[in-house]
Amino acid sequence: KLPEITVNRLSIYRRYVKSLLKKGKPLVTSEKLGRKMHFKPSQIRRDLSYVGQFGERGKGYNVKKLFQGLDKTLGLDRKWQVALVGAGNLGRALSAYPGFRQHGFKISVIFDNSPTKIGKTWLGVEIRDIKQMPKVIKEKKIKIAIIAVPYFSAQQAADILMRSGVKAILNFAPYKLAVPEGLKLRNIDLSTELQSLSCFLTK
Amino acid sequence: KLPEITVNRLSIYRRYVKSLLKKGKPLVTSEKLGRKMHFKPSQIRRDLSYVGQFGERGKGYNVKKLFQGLDKTLGLDRKWQVALVGAGNLGRALSAYPGFRQHGFKISVIFDNSPTKIGKTWLGVEIRDIKQMPKVIKEKKIKIAIIAVPYFSAQQAADILMRSGVKAILNFAPYKLAVPEGLKLRNIDLSTELQSLSCFLTK
Ligand SMILES: NC(=O)c1ccc[n+]([C@@H]2O[C@H](COP(=O)([O-])OP(=O)(O)OC[C@H]3O[C@@H](n4cnc5c(N)ncnc54)[C@H](O)[C@@H]3O)[C@@H](O)[C@H]2O)c1
Numbered sequence A, B: 001k002l003p004e005i006t007v008n009r010l011s012i013y014r015r016y017v018k019s020l021l022k023k024g025k026p027l028v029t030s031e032k033l034g035r036k037m038h039f040k041p042s043q044i045r046r047d048l049s050y051v052g053q054f055g056e057r058g059k060g061y062n063v064k065k066l067f068q069g070l071d072k073t074l075g076l077d078r079k080w081q082v083a084l085v086g087a088g089n090l091g092r093a094l095s096a097y098p099g100f101r102q103h104g105f106k107i108s109v110i111f112d113n114s115p116t117k118i119g120k121t122w123l124g125v126e127i128r129d130i131k132q133m134p135k136v137i138k139e140k141k142i143k144i145a146i147i148a149v150p151y152f153s154a155q156q157a158a159d160i161l162m163r164s165g166v167k168a169i170l171n172f173a174p175y176k177l178a179v180p181e182g183l184k185l186r187n188i189d190l191s192t193e194l195q196s197l198s199c200f201l202t203k
């Protein structure tokens, strides 16, 4: 498996290579990629060898092939359905964001436990009762979920998701979830992000 | 300066030590901390030595002193005013979140360039014209800002922030900002986060 730090770089390369594709550029060198994205060309060449892409000396990489290789490695050559748990402030912003769909991620179902939310629809997606989660996630064969519930409900939400067959979770709740070996978990703790800024500013 | 990965761990320790403080526990060992938070006790002891905290052999750490040391290192023993740039979907969720204030971060001013937003107030905070940003940020001596504008406006927003005296930025726009040496920048690219999940699921 690729280290996470490499995966982050691959998705930054993909964004830039996509813009080259749109401009109709046929080739690009690792030096040009390095200048544009502030990475060392040797780092870029090593990363791209992971996705089976090799440039021709003096000519560079074929932009179309490079994009396809990056897309395939990142799993973006297909569509992914995503379950969102928690229809609160953050859930609403995430469900309204067009950027996910552009990368092939569609928030196709939303779950909540509040009677004032269940039954509403956001941009055509219905908010369903969390009690329905096992049935709906199995039916739609959903593998990716986002947790946007309060910290005290996060573990319970994760347990139901895992029992329903979800294999990868993006967690926004400030709580250290206990998950089994095979599950992929990414945590985003926005308070911790701000603390890294205040820590830097504290001499 | 502490490596970011250490800062992330310190803020997880702080969250747990805070709960011990609330329960009135006087002491805690690195073994107990390790069991609760799934980190190695030797890693915890090394990290805590960074913040000048040393446990007594066989007894552990003084919970109150440990919390104060963590607070001080993370810069949480004081209040921080934060400027939010972009009053859109994400900006609204961030400004509504009570968790930031609990850690001493107050979103005290919001900027936008849309006439339909300027002049509104969200939870008592006025949305101001981005043209006022240099004046207001200097007046309030704001050092931390969050960027929540579209990717094509992100660099312009960052440039004005830096000219106004901001020293640390949390950026949500999917754009690689060019910033000078002394500025602290944390990027959150939610599409990249989802890509790390799809990459993991792609065999
Ligand atoms: N809003 C932000 O900008 C922000 C910032 C940092 C962290 N977070 C974290 O993200 C999470 C969501 O934040 P928010 O601001 O959207 O909160 P919110 O209170 O606005 O929304 C939470 C939603 O979860 C639902 N919920 C509660 N318990 C549930 C359960 N057991 N099952 C299903 N649904 C349940 C609630 O009905 C509500 O709709 C929280 O953990 C919060 O700490 C949010």
Ligand SMILES: NC(=O)c1ccc[n+]([C@@H]2O[C@H](COP(=O)([O-])OP(=O)(O)OC[C@H]3O[C@@H](n4cnc5c(N)ncnc54)[C@H](O)[C@@H]3O)[C@@H](O)[C@H]2O)c1
Pocket (backbone or CB within 6 Å): A093, A094, A095, A096, A097, A099, B085, B086, B087, B088, B089, B090, B091, B111, B112, B113, B114, B117, B130, B147, B148, B149, B150, B151, B153, B156, B157, B172, B173, B174, B189, B190, B191
């Ligand atoms: N909403 C999400 O969940 C989400 C997820 C991932 C990434 N993002 C990123 O976060 C940023 C904000 O997303 P959003 O969903 O809130 O977008 P949005 O379109 O809802 O809001 C953007 C706001 O920025 C304002 N704006 C535009 N140009 C500006 C400028 N030059 N100066 C000041 N204000 C300006 C607009 O008037 C608007 O109010 C975007 O870069 C987006 O890619 C958002």
